Amino acid sequence: MPPLESPQIDPGRGPDPPGSLIDPRALLRIKNLQVRARVAVEGFVRGLHKSPFHGFSVEFSEYREYSPGDDPRYLDWRLFARTDRHYIKRFEDETNLRVYLALDTSLSMAYGTVGYRKCDYARTAAATLAYFLTGQRDAVGLILFDREITDYLPPRYRPGHLRRIMSALAREPAGRATDLAGPLEQAAATARKRGLVVLLSDLLAPTERLASRLAGLRARGHDVMVLRILDPAEIDFPFNVPARFRDAETGREIHVDPARARADYRRRFLEHAAEIERTCVDLGVDFTMVATDRPLELVLFDVLQARLRRGRAAARGRNPLAGGAR
């Protein structure tokens, strides 16, 4: 059993890529979604050898004798007082963590300039998460939505569930426009048991009602994590030839001279992103912006980080005395 180490992750950006990460371009060339997810997870697990991401559950498991180098925070001082020996508390993985993977399948997700579409990336990310979390004995559920929820698989941990998730993800999305508010409201109503809601979307929609819906989820006790999947071209707007730009969702066309429109685009984009982030921070929602050229393994880090935080918060919620053991 590897020693417990304090996480060396910057909570905002996620960890630096551990070792050799898989190029998402190569990964997305794998046709079978489950194989793709397994490859991603295996790559991630290989990178975990030096990683502290093990056993951050809230359930106490056993004591272990302290050895130099262990984090002194996990010393059980009461036991030390009684026995005069240093013991480290070990926790057991929680097996009933419910994760809702909410995946946006709207038409805007079908955009991509890096050789694959945002939806391909998001589906792979969702599949990877599902694969990994199932391996961790967590219950994984799936919500596919565009303007409303189009597919819902409740969180389960049972044989065959992962395959259902995979086949649901593998279906080519025939989505329409994005509307976050409706699906989130439906999700809040559907996912009654508390859990971690991972929202994978480009969030290319107005933010007015996003805050209230996220707050609704939070109010029901869910941990919410937002992974905003964006194509690099949507972030940088690298165009230079004047052209008619057509909206993928509405079909609306406008004449745009990128040379003149770029600054305005960037300004509005950043304003919108900042507003989303502010909303998330206010609500205690983890928000991560993921460009589709980013290695997929890092998304796992983001999610695990969120789980870690939830674990801490849950621990705090159950044990008002920090580090209290059962």
Next chain:
Amino acid sequence: MSFLAPLYLLGAVAIVAPVILHLIRRAPKGEVPFSSLMYLSPSPPQLSKRSRFEHLLLLAMRVLALGLLALAFARPFLSRAATLGSSAGERKRVVVLIDTSASMRRVGAWPRATAIAEEVIRALKPGDELAMLAFDSAVRPVFGFAESRSLDPARRSAVALSRLADLRPSWRSTRLGQSLIEAAAALDLAVESGKTASTAARGIVLISDLQRGGRLEALGDFQWPADVQLEIHAVDVGGSNAALAAIADSPETEPVAKGAPRARRVLVSNEGGSSVEALTLEWFDANGSVIGKPSEVHVPVGESRVASVPDPAEPSRVQSLRLKGDSHPFDNILFLAEQPRATVEVVYVGDEKADDPAGLRYFLDRVFLDTPGRAARVVARSASGPLAWPSPRPPALVVIASETPADQAGVARKYLEQGGLVLVPGLGSDRSAMLALLAQVPAQGLAFPSARKDLLLGEIAFDHPLFAPFAAPGYNDFTKIHFWKSRKLDTKALGDCRVLARFENGDPAVVEKRIAAGRLIVLASGWRPAESQLARSSKFVPLMTALLDLGDPRPQGSDRVLVGDAVPLPEGVEHVITKPDGAKVRARSLFTETDLPGVYTDGTAAGARTFAVNLDPLEGRTAPLALETFEQYGCRPARGEGPRIDQAQLALAKDAEQEGRQKAWRPLVVAALVVLIIETWLAGRRGRSTKAALETQST
């Protein structure tokens, strides 16, 4: 550098367009799908804030092409006016060409024409030169350039006006095209003869009713001089005009219906612009009295109808058919001179039997077909008996088929001297004595040796009246007529004679010898079936008819003699022609003074006969020609109204002429096209590269 149409230079303002378009950023062409337009706002093409022209080379080419086009349309030319004397433009040389054809006899036409001519003459400046030509079917000089130069201006006008006052419209037809050519030639001649005024503007002032039947076609082959301007003054008199013209020489040969009177077919045409359609046809006699009932005919405006007019009760009294109902009577009379069918005699001198198909007579009896104007009768006379004519009038043709006694030959000789026609066909046993007497040559050498050889006619004088009917290409093939027996005629022995046809070996086949007023025609072979195929060929009947016409000449188609035509008269006798106005003219073989329509009387010692002279039917076509027709024929009509040629117009005309010679617009247009082609190529290349960039950014 001057411009013929400087206003077109304003077109160069269009250069602004490509400049502005280049300042405007190009409207996006391609389509780029994008996930969401929520961060984008439309940026329509606008004036580039950077004052930098995109695609400077393209812009330059577009501007250049537009500039070149504007320049070409402005019709630039290098003005050489400075080299001309300042007074040169003021001089002009004018031919006044005035129509005196029969159509100018329409009511009111002639006074108007003379008024216009007077105005033109009075408007001339002292330095100008004037010639006046009158035309109908021919051009007659009325006042010449030489005369114009020799007289002082005031006197020149007076003389020209007095000559004009003497002019009267004739009854002749119009040859407008030929007259314009001759007027242009008169101007050219004046340039050659005149020394000082070679730089003067040249113009023709045409004063005419411009009738449709004016025969403008002659202009088609004529290159109108570039510097001669045609000023047209149309004399429009209005009113309805219908015309009458003959169709057939004679009345219908058969009655229209059993018991119905015979009818004469005439063509009645009603000119465009006419207001009447119901017209009347009436027969008139020589005294101008109406005979019989009038016939109604209905002709729509602008069309013509063939009307069948029944003959009156006394057809012999008829002298004319007149049309009534229109405003202009000049073309409403059709004069008719019914010729009684003349009977002419052909005397056959010989002893062959009439029913011997191997002889000459058998065919001679049958060859002459009666025509409406003439019936031929063949009278046989024995070769040995006395030769006497069957009627007091000498026969049209005497065919001597065998040797005759000397007294008979003497009669024939006398007949020849009086203008008779004697044919000596083929070969008798020997007719040298008779031939010698007829031809007035010694008998020696006239015993022509006979030849038995298959010969064809090789050389024929188609200009002679005998062979003239065969002159057309479709009829001049004589190769089917073989001659098996012939005599080798010796033209020297016959004296002064003309060979009308030769065999293929060069021997004479048909020889004509003129004896006083008569003709002696000797054939080397005959038409007996044993001698040749002549009698059985298709050429025989027309050949013999032509021979008969030679002996009995008469005006051809007497109804179709038109004013101005020459009428051939039987030769050898003196003719006194009485014209419709009573004037008498003496003529011998050709009567040319057919200057009035009407019935002429041809009086000879043998008796009098009449023939009718009518107006040219084309004169009745009085609807005016469009002015554009003159332009189609290459003339340069001046559009200006009034007789004066405006100085500004004159300068413009000179400019146009200089520009027309230099044609600088052509290279300019070619250059503009070349620039546009290069521009298109360049723009296409740039367009392709832009398209490629769009495709890159949309993936």
